[in-house]
Amino acid sequence: MLRTKELSKVALYVTESNLKAMIDELHSLKVYHIVTEKDFWNGSLLKNGNPVLETPSPLARAEHVSEALNKINAVLSFLAIPKQEITSTKETLKEQKPARDDNKQEKYAAEKEIAESIARVEKLYTQTSFLLEQKKKLSTTEGEINQQLLTLTPFKESIVQDASLGMLVETMSSQATKANAPLMIIGSIKEKNSDEFKKELTKIAKALVIWTGNDPTGNGTPVVIITLQKYKEKIEKAIAPYTFTPLDLQGYIQEQASLRGAIETLEQAKSQLNKDLADINQQKEEIKKSVTEIIRDNTILTRELEKLEAPLLFRKTKRVYCVKGFVPSDKLMELRRRLKERIGNAYYLEDEAISRKKDAPVLLENPGAVKPFEMFLNLYALPKYSEIDPSMITFLTFPLIFGAMLGDIGYGIITLLIFLVMKKFVPQIKGFLNILILASLWTILFGVVFGEFFGTEVILGYELHPYIHRLEDINQLLVFAIIIGIVHINIGLILGFINEYRMHGFKAAFLEKASWMLLQIGAGAIGYGIYADTSIFPGIIIVIVSAVLIYAGEGVKGLVELPGIFSNILSYARIMAIGLSSAALAVVINEFAAELFHQGIGGIIGGILLLLVGHFINILLGLLGPFLHSLRLHYVEMFSKFYKGGGKPFHPFGIEE
Secondary structure, three states: OOEOOOEEEEEEEEEHHHHHHHHHHHHHHOOOEEOOOHHHHOOOOEEOOEEOOEOOOOOOOHHHHHHHHHHHHHHHHHHOOOHHHHHHHHHHHHOOOOOOOOOHHHHHHHHHHHHHHHHHHHHHHHHHHHHHHHHHHHHHHHHHHHHHHHHHHHHOOOOOOHHHHHHHHHHHHHOOOOOOOEEEEEEEEOOOOHHHHHHHHHOOOOOOEEEEOOOOOOOOEEEEEEEEHHHHHHHHHHHHHHOOEEOOOHHHHHHHOOHHHHHHHHHHHHHHHHHHHHHHHHHHHHHHOOHHHHHHHHHHHHHHHHHHOHHHHOEEOOOEEEEEEEEEHHHHHHHHHHHHHHHOOOEEEEEEEOOOOOOOOEOOOOOOOOHHHHHHHHHHOOOOOOOEOOHHHHHHHHHHHHHHHHOOHHHHHHHHHHHHHHHHHOHHHHHHHHHHHHHHHHHHHHHHHHOOEOOEOEEOOEEOOOOOOOOOOHHHHHHHHHHHHHHHHHHHHHHHHHHHHHHHOHHHHHHHHHHHHHHHHHHHHHHHHHHHOOOOHHHHHHHHHHHHHHHHHHOHHHHHOOOHHHHHHHOOHHHHHHHHHHHHHHHHHHHHHHHHOOOHHHHHHHHHHHHHHHHHHHHHHHHHHHHHHHHHHHHHHHHHHOOOOOOOEOOOOOOOO
C-alpha cells in the first residue's frame, strides 16, 4: 500500500497483418502505458545518422472517422448542449464496454456499430447544417429589417401626411431641375437643440416647412425640410454643422405608396421571419432529444479513432511494428494470454522489471477506502516511482487531525448526515464526501473525549464526562496537540528514512533522517531534566551528537534548519487554538440563547433562531478551518520530511481522458 504499483518495461513486436488485432487487444486491456519519447528508444531510431525505424501512418479510415467526429462537434455546437450535460452523459456511457471484436461475429457487430454511427452522424449533420444555413439567412434578413425599421420609424408620425408625401416625391421627381420646384430634404441631426436649428433655416428660405421629431433610438433627431429647389445650396450649407445624415425615402414611398405602408410591410416581414425562426428552434429542440445517442456515437467513434491513430505512437521497420512502454508486472501474464488467443505466436514481447531507483510512470494502488485520499496527492504532486505513496498515512491522520479540531458530537452528527445525503445527490464528488464522512466520525469520537454536544455537556439528559475539557484544561489540550505533532512529524521522518535507505543506503538514511529524530530525543531529555530538576548533561550530549550527524548528512543547510524541527512541532498548537475557538463560540451562542428563553414568547423564538443560525455558522467555520489547517499540517509540516513528488501519471492506452 505504501508503494506505487510495480511496473515492467516492455517492448512488443508484431507483423503488419496482425497490427490491428494487437491494437484492439491493447485498447481493450487498458494496461499498456505507451512511451514515445526518443530517448526511450536508446538511439535505435538512427544508425550512422540514417533512420532505422520510422513512424507509421494511421490505419485506413482514420480520416473518415475523424471527419465524422468533427461533424458531431459541429452538431453539438449548433444544439448548444451544456458542457455539464455532455460530461454527465459521457460518464454514464463510459460504463458500457465496447465489443472486443476478437471473433468474426463480434468483429462484424463492432464494424456494423461503427458504420451505423457514421451514417447517423452524416444524416444529423446534413439536417443541422440545413437548419443552421436557414437560421443564418433569416438572421441576416432580420438584421436588415431591423435596420430599416430603426431608420424609418422615427418618421412614422411626421407632420407630412403619407399620402401628400408620396405625391410630393412624384412631383419632385418630375420637376427636379426647376428653381421653384418643391424640394424635400429628409434625415437626422445629432444636435439636440432643434428650435435653434429651425430658427437658423427660417432665416434662409421663406417657402419653408420644417418638422423635427423625437429621437427614441439615440441615432439622431429626425428632420423633414420642404422648400424650393432654389434654396437647396443655402439649406445644405446651413445644416452642415448639425452633423446631418440624409435619408433616401424615395424608394420606399414609390413602392409602398406611403411611408406608413412601407413600415407596415417591414413589420409583417419581421413577424413572418420570427415564425420561421421559431420553427427552426422547434426542430432544433426535437433533435436535442437524441443527445444521448449523439454522445454514444461520439464515444464509439472516439474509441475507434484512438485505435486507428495508435500506429503514430509506434515505430516500424519495413514489415514489423514495435511499441514500447510500461505494464503493471502482475498484468504481464494476462497480456501474453490475450495476445496469444488473438494472434497466436505472431508477436514477440520483451519485458524487464524496473528498479525502484529508475524513473517510470506512477500508478497508485490503494484499497477502496483509501482511494479518495489520492486526491490530496493529485492536488500536491504525484510521488515518483521510487518514493513512498503517503495515501494510506493521509487516510489515517487527516480525518484524525480534522476531528481533533472540530471535536463535538452534535456537530459531527450534523455534518455526517449532510455528507451522507450529498452522496446520493452529488455522486460526482463521492470520493471527496467520503473523506468528510470519515472526518465527521472522528469529530464525533473526539466530541466524546471533549464531552461536548453543541457546546454543552449534556446530551438527551445524560451528562457527559470530558476526558479533556477544552475550555478549562488548556495546558492538557496544548500537550495533546504537541504529542500529535511529534508523532505526525516523526512518521514523516520514518518514511523519509525508508525512502533514503532504498535510494542511497543506510548511512545516508541515518544521517539525513534518523539524526533529526535523535535531535528530538536530546531536546526531550533536556526538557525532562529541567522539569524533574535532574541533570541535563545527557540531553546536551545527544543534541551535540545529532547536530554533528545532521551536518554530516545535510551540511551547513541542515544546521541552519535545526530550529525548524521544533517550529514544525509547535505548528500543531493550531489544533488546540482552532478547537478552543470553536468550543468557545458554541458556549457563547448557548448562553445568549438561554438568556433569550427567559424573555417571553418573542425571546423563545429569538433564542431558537440564535441557536440555529449561530451553530450553523459555527459548523461552517468548523468545516473550513479544520480542513484547511489539517491539509496544511500534512503538506507543509509532514510531507516536507520525506516527500518530493514530481511523478508522471501512468496512463494506459484505451483509458479515456
